[in-house]
Amino acid sequence: MAESFPIDQLPTELLGKVFCHMLDNDLPHYDQRAYFVDESFGLARVSRAFRSVALSTPRLWAGVDFNCAKMEANGEIWIHYLKNVLERSKDAPLNVRLFQVTVDGGEMLARRKRLEVGTYERVPERPLSIWAVEAILEHKHRLRSLYVSMTNTTDELPRAFGTGALPLLESFTIKHHAVVRPLQDNLFIEAPRLHELRVDSQLFSRDHGRTRPFLQKLSQLELSNIAGIDIDVLFGILESCSSSDTLKVRGRLNELTISGGHAFVSHRETMTYRPDLVFPNLKTLRLNGPAIWHVVELVDYLNFPALRTASIMDINISQPLHRRFLQQCCLYVRNLTVQTPYASPNLPVTSSGFIADILAWCPDLVELTVSNYTLRMGDINALVSSARQLSAVSKTDEPDFIPGSNLTSLSLPFGAFQVDYRDAIVSGLLQFVELRQRAVERGMVAPPLRKVNLNHHLDREAEVLALTIQAMVSV
Known part of the structure; x- marks a missing residue:
């Protein structure tokens, strides 16, 4: 019978790797109810052997979650543990998540009693978040990812992030919900490896400093719920991030100004010059909410030759500027999602x-989703005309551009049919699907139509029509 082998007799290095795989502390666990590295402390208390292995495995302590709201009552103790x-x-390399979330319940500090307090220096009366940031930034040269979500902070917190270089930082998320003093230029720190930046609910000042060259390496940028941003800052971000793979601009960019000699077209100003x-x-480009009203005004200065996926929410199809933005910036898009403010048959x-128009603007379009849209008879005529032309073209031909020739998916959720044309629209949709399927069966150049979606449509006949079309497409 084989003898049992105590796990603590494994080599320290091997057992340390087991610990790391078990806890997966390479990244923060993002549990707002948990205490930071509680599992690591637990392992260190199992036995002297485990404690020795844990203390000699740096990676075991490299993923840190720190909830300032939960630890405010005994902040000096928690700062001591954070430093340890x-x-x-x-x-x-460190992966740190610093947040301030109040958790209900009377056991907020129950686990603290099971920890060895040791000796620590008493923290003066300052916000715990400031001490936590300062403790973390003492190791800023090792930060690989940093997530900060704070509320009710003072102007010391933003200032702390503008102190020195972060040579290993790859991902930075900052969320502020009640900042007394605008962030100004402290966000734009020196981080040559940074490729992912997310800014949510952040106030920007009008005297914002210049952006730094590190932004050139970004592959993903997300600006969410921004209350105010100087146009110099916006242009600086766009210019610095011109190599980005994904650009997300969401929320409300509603305090745009003219400064620093840069001209910008807004509700009251006129453009003079901009490269x-x-x-x-x-x-990939996503625009959501009122942000589109400001971004589309850059249409004469934006160029997206590699853009393949676009999601444009709350677009006003009656605004020529919005339509021109789609026409010029989505020329090479293959997957387009558009949402109009609301659907009404009486529009x-x-x-x-x-x-x-979209089919004519986007020759490579494969998947199209248009939400809250009132389907016009002109749309149906364009779809039927496209399908009819495709059904007459063979693979040996080299036809001129046919709008919608690459379309395989058409979704029209939460839409409506134009008043007085309902029957003709229903008939036209069925004819479009039939012609496209016939073209595929005859071996024509058209790709197969895989989906026509009318989910949650406002028209009473749409549900039956959707079932009929789905049956035709599924054949």
């Missing part, structure tokens, strides 16, 4: 229809 954890991580902003690597209609 950071010291135990030695030279390992082109070319994004040669940008593949004024254009002669051609919005979907017809």
